[in-house]
Amino acid sequence: MAAQLPSSFSERxxxxxxxxxxxxxxxxxxxxxxxxRVNTLKISVESLKALSTLGLEPIPWCPTGFYTENGARPGKHPHYHAGLYYIQEPSAMxxxxxxxxEPGDRVLDLxxxxxxxxxxxxxxLLGEGLLVSNDLHPERTKALAKNLELYGVRNGIVLNESPEHIAAAFPLFFDKILIDAPCSGEGMFRKDEDMVKQWDSGTPAKYASMQRDILRSAATALAPGGILVYSTCTFAxxxxxxxxxxxxxxxxxxxxxxxxxxGSFAPGFxxxxxxxRLWPHKVKGEGHFMAVLQHGGIRLSMEERDHIEVKLNESARTTVPKGAAHVKSSNKSEGRRGKEGKPSHKPTGGADRGRQxxxxxxxxxxxxxxxxxxxxxxxxxxxxxxxxHLYISPLPKERLNGLKTIRPGWYVGQIRNGRFIPGHPMATALHPEESCRSVSLSSTNHEAISYLKGETLSISQERLSIRIGSAQKGYVLVCIDGYSAGWGKWQDGILKNEYPAGWRWM
Known part of the structure; x- marks a missing residue:
């Protein structure tokens, strides 16, 4: 690396x-x-290995993770835009x-x-249970929401909240909690020279204070018998x-x-x-620390948990003030802005309740x-x-009242002039057999890239896969090599492109 390591860091x-x-x-x-890392919500590991030309080498600590060859550009392939894999630093997996x-778990990524x-x-999770993904920084939640949408997550909620507010809203609720804590980033010095420039000898102490508070909040949100994993990408x-x-x-x-x-993991001190710990001189990856913490209480059965949840939902509906939820849109790429203007995502209540x-x-x-x-x-x-705007949420709306919610669930579409217009995230989470009409484009010719660029395509009727009893005309799930990438509208041999502008191949 070109940057010089800080002398106080080297001495330590x-x-x-x-x-x-x-x-x-x-x-x-x-x-x-x-x-x-292979997105097994959409494709199996073996199927991607057979399909990909990336030259994949297994990562020992992640069964769905693979090293890529030097010079590989996985982000410049249609498979990336179809959400078949996530580009990720190996140790971070x-x-x-x-x-x-396990499928059915309630998980918080704090x-x-x-x-x-x-x-x-x-x-x-395989589409079962609940994932609540949170980040304290509003700007960062935009990328978070978009990635969950690209990779076809149906059971996820995105929050922009403080850990203590989440813990207060969901006491003893989550089966698993991940705290990939903000840290001084020493383990990323080789990968990101800006981390070196931002570091000084007082940086670890500054982050340690923040990490203590996050852990204390998480402890009150973890259910008895649950597991909490704390991780950093630093050495201090x-x-x-x-x-x-x-x-x-x-x-x-x-x-x-x-x-x-x-055998890749070195013990802590x-x-x-x-x-x-993962050390960059011992493994093919950057520096990481991990601790697995087990709550000693007795984990409730699924039936006991569901019974408590029913009671909580009933309580939320009767005691939480109407309109207390704050839900905002952070993704400009849905085609929800422009001629229609900036959408309002505020729930209505009070005098308008009857009309609403x-x-x-x-x-x-x-x-x-x-x-x-x-x-x-x-x-x-x-x-x-x-x-x-319509979402399908894994939780009743009332459970999110009072929380800054970026995505209350799977965004499925918008009501416009009395009609339902399906959203792009609905398409990316579907499998071809779940749509009455679909068409598959090949990644080996220019057709897939033309679609990703937003171009209109000529598609013969014979290429459409149409469920028996369904009309030919209408929305078509457009797939790349058989995996969903977005919507199109087909009529008379022409596929009108519904791929949103903010997502297009540049």
Whole structure:
């Protein structure tokens, strides 16, 4: 790397690593490793390996992760735009693997932007349960929401909240919590020279104070028997082992679960040897720290949990003030702005409540007609209407009252002039067999790229896959090599392109 490591950082690392320091320092002369992680919500690992030309090499700590060859440009391939893989630094794939997520879990990704770990969590949930992805910085939630939409997440909610507000809204609620904590970023010095320029000897202490507060809030949101994974991309013990030791002393109901793994994980320091580190001179990846914390309480059965949730939902409907939720749009690429202007995503209540009920009924009727004619099945979840925008949420709308909500669920579309217009995120989360009409474009010719650029295509009727009993004319799920990428509207051999401007191939 070109940037010079800070002298105080080098001195501390010499004390920490001893005879290993020279090997550690030499690793900064190497090119950082690139990686992709297969999005198994859309494609299996074996199918992507058979389809891809990226030259994939397995990453030992992530069964869906692969190193890419030097010079590979995975972001410049139609498969990336179809959401078949996420481009991710290899070490960053490790923390989610330690959460031991099962379909049906309720998972909180507390510091989630730009969304790599959230998309990894969602793939493990297999569309079941709940994923709440949060980030404190409003601008960063835009990338977070877009990545969840690109990768076809149906059961996710995106928040822009403080950890303490989330904990207050969801006490003892989540089965698994990931804290990929904001940190001094020392483990990324090789990959990002700006991190070196921003660092000084007081940086770790500044972040440690923030990390303590985040962990304390998360502790109150974790259900009895749940698992919390704390991770950083830094080396400083005051942001890692010392933070965990202090947390355990304050929260005796938690214990450290020793990290096993593939042999890639080095033990943490001192009494926290059960935690894990990834060192850039020992693995093909950047620096990372991870701790797995287990709540010692007894985990409730699914039936017990559902019973409590019903009671909470009933309480929310009767005690939370109407209109308390604050939901805002952060994605400009849906075609929701422009001629129609900036949309309003505020729920209505009070004097307008009677009129809005009628409007809601009309909107849901329009949506129901689309579902019948275009899908032939109904997505499960709670319909949540904000303004003229419809989401299918894994939680009742009332449970989000009082929280700054960027996405209350799967964005399915907009009501316009009494008609339902499907949104791009609806298309990216569908499989071809879930749409009454679909067409597949090949990534090996210019056709797929033409679609991604927003161009109109000539498509013969014979190429359409039409469910028996469905009309030929209408919305078509456009796929790339058989995997959904967006909408088109077909009529008389012409596929009108519905790919949103903000997502297009540049």
């Amino acid at each position: 690392m010499m004390d920490m690593l001893g005879t290993d320091y020279n090997q550690f320092a030499d690793s900064y002369k190497e090119t950082p490793y690139g990686g992709v 490790a923390p989610v693997e330690l959460l031991n997520i 510091c989630a932007a730009p969304g790599g770990k959230s998309t990894q969590i969602s793939a493990k 013990t005051e942001e890692n082992e010392e933070i965990i030791a202090e947390f355990i002393s304050e929260h005796p109901q938690f214990s450290v679960v020793t990290v096993g793994g593939t 001192g009494e926290l040897s059960g935690t894990a 009920v009628s409007g809601d009924e009309q909107a849901l009727t329009a949506y129901g007609n689309f579902v019948r004619d275009q899908l032939g099945w109904e997505p499960k979840g709670y319909p949540v209407l904000f303004g003229d």
